[in-house]
Amino acid sequence: DAMVIQNPRYQVTQFGKPVTLSCSQTLNHNVMYWYQQKSSQAPKLLFHYYDKDFNNEADTPDNFQSRRPNTSFCFLDIRSPGLGDAAMYLCATSRVTGLTNEKLFFGSGTQLSVL
Amino acid sequence: AQKVTQAQTEISVVEKEDVTLDCVYETRDTTYYLFWYKQPPSGELVFLIRRNSFDEQNEISGRYSWNFQKSTSSFNFTITASQVVDSAVYFCALSEANRDDKIIFGKGTRLHILP
Numbered sequence: 001d002a003m004v005i006q007n008p009r010y011q012v013t014q015f016g017k018p019v020t021l022s023c024s025q026t027l028n029h030n031v032m033y034w035y036q037q038k039s040s041q042a043p044k045l046l047f048h049y050y051d052k053d054f055n056n057e058a059d060t061p062d063n064f065q066s067r068r069p070n071t072s073f074c075f076l077d078i079r080s081p082g083l084g085d086a087a088m089y090l091c092a093t094s095r096v097t098g099l100t101n102e103k104l105f106f107g108s109g110t111q112l113s114v115l
Numbered sequence: 116a117q118k119v120t121q122a123q124t125e126i127s128v129v130e131k132e133d134v135t136l137d138c139v140y141e142t143r144d145t146t147y148y149l150f151w152y153k154q155p156p157s158g159e160l161v162f163l164i165r166r167n168s169f170d171e172q173n174e175i176s177g178r179y180s181w182n183f184q185k186s187t188s189s190f191n192f193t194i195t196a197s198q199v200v201d202s203a204v205y206f207c208a209l210s211e212a213n214r215d216d217k218i219i220f221g222k223g224t225r226l227h228i229l230p
Contacts, residue, residue, distance in 0.1 A: 043160070045218070045219065092160075103150060103162045103165050106159055111158075
């Protein structure tokens, strides 16, 4: 059974049209992450939530926002997608105790296309 | 600052050969965690191993083995008797204890196992 679920698997949007990607988890993990992965590149951390605390990476564009209304759900909002935002977006969760990060559990990703 | 370097961008070997994927890391912390993930063509990242900085004992899991050497800041991954199903992109990653909620990935090594 999938433990980190991302919907949809493929998303097509138009240049400048806001889009939201969703992620849910059944693991009750306290940390949720959003990574952007472009073709043949490493996953790049955009931001993450440690419980309700939002942690933004310094080089994440303002165009990207995130919401975590509860433990199970996390959303990635792209306010005005550009062609350069076309990528695979990976959601991950982890149980972090303050002493250790066990490991990341990844969803299957949402492939975003911008037309 | 944390950094992970995977110098091999792409490797091709013939099935049944052994292959080693290199990973070199940089961190100022004395306590940190190292990971390897596999990303098959389906896209989902699959956890392989997590190792903390105090445990330099090499680990073997079936055909997989890991060689952790703090003296050279390396955490190399060897596949013995490779199989076509091992074809994937492999990522090495690092998490520092003082920021244990943040995991940074290397650029990955694309491994082709030829029949």
